Amino acid sequence: MxxxxxxxxxxxxxxxxxxxxxxxxxxxxxxxxxxxxxxxxxxxxxxxxxxxxxxxxxxxxxxxxxxxxxxxxxxxxxxxxxxxxxxxxxxxxxxSDHKNEGLNEAKLAASNSIDLHAATEAMEDEIVPAEPILFKPQEVAEILEKLKESGKVFEVFYDIDGKMRVLYKRSDGRFGLY
Missing domain, CATH: 3.30.160.100 (Ribosome hibernation promotion factor-like)
Incomplete structure (x- = not known):
């Protein structure tokens, strides 16, 4: 100087x-x-x-x-x-504005290191085809025993009359049937 x-x-x-x-x-x-x-x-x-x-x-x-x-x-x-x-x-x-400093460099680095097409595919919801399971009608008592053993919160099943039912564990420890 x-x-x-x-x-x-x-x-x-x-x-x-x-x-x-x-x-x-x-x-x-x-x-x-x-x-x-x-x-x-x-x-x-x-x-x-x-x-x-x-x-x-x-x-x-x-x-x-x-x-x-x-x-x-x-x-x-x-x-x-x-x-x-x-x-x-x-x-x-x-x-040297700190809000904008390195923003373009970060975008450039991100675009170089990541395959954008693969990243967008990974972010989409994946739908996996599954074969339908045929449900046979079951007794409420059988489902209650399964629910107690498995530790699940609810179980969906068809009852003897062919209605779809839900057996669930309530917060008070008892079970509810819908």
């Missing part, structure tokens, strides 16, 4: 240069590819104050220009650096 410090109608002392350099170093925390940062401090006698202008060149992105005017040069530098950090943070967040 190239850094240039310029003073127009004002002399930059070592303390001001150190403050500027330290402030500019804080801009690197966003891990953006900063090409150059130009800081121009100028004094204006008519407007009674100082102006600091930061021009930040980010690789592959637009140039960020921050201009701040104040009576005190140190205050102007601090306010301008805060504004620059806010602009860089927004740029960084826009570039």
């Amino acid at each position: 190239n850094i240039s410090l310029v003073g127009r109608h004002i002399e930059l002392s070592d303390a001001i240069k150190d403050h500027l350099m330290h402030s500019i170093d804080t801009l690197t925390k966003y891990h953006l590819d900063l090409i150059s940062v130009n800081a121009v401090a100028s004094a204006n006698e008519r407007k009674k104050g100082v102006t600091i202008e930061f021009t930040i060149n980010v690789a592959g992105k637009n140039t960020i220009v921050i201009t701040q005017r104040d009576d005190d040069l140190y205050a102007a530098i601090d306010i301008a650096i805060d504004r620059a950090q806010k602009a860089l943070r927004r740029l960084h967040d826009r570039l």
Whole structure:
């Protein structure tokens, strides 16, 4: 990163240069590819104050220009650096949006590793043909004994009269017949 410090109608002392350099170093925390940062401090006698202008060149992105005017040069530098950090943070967040990051890569990986046709077939309900079992009429007592032995909750059967019946275990431990 190239850094240039310029003073127009004002002399930059070592303390001001150190403050500027330290402030500019804080801009690197966003891990953006900063090409150059130009800081121009100028004094204006008519407007009674100082102006600091930061021009930040980010690789592959637009140039960020921050201009701040104040009576005190140190205050102007601090306010301008805060504004620059806010602009860089927004740029960084826009570039590395965590909600969308990796979504396209995940879709690509999923589509490469999974056969979509096989996956859709696996998700469909599978119908297995079975041969019908012919039910002979049974006594309720026989079905009651089977139900007690098997641990099932209910049993469907045809009774002696040829009606389809359901014998089920109730929650109170007794049995019901439908």
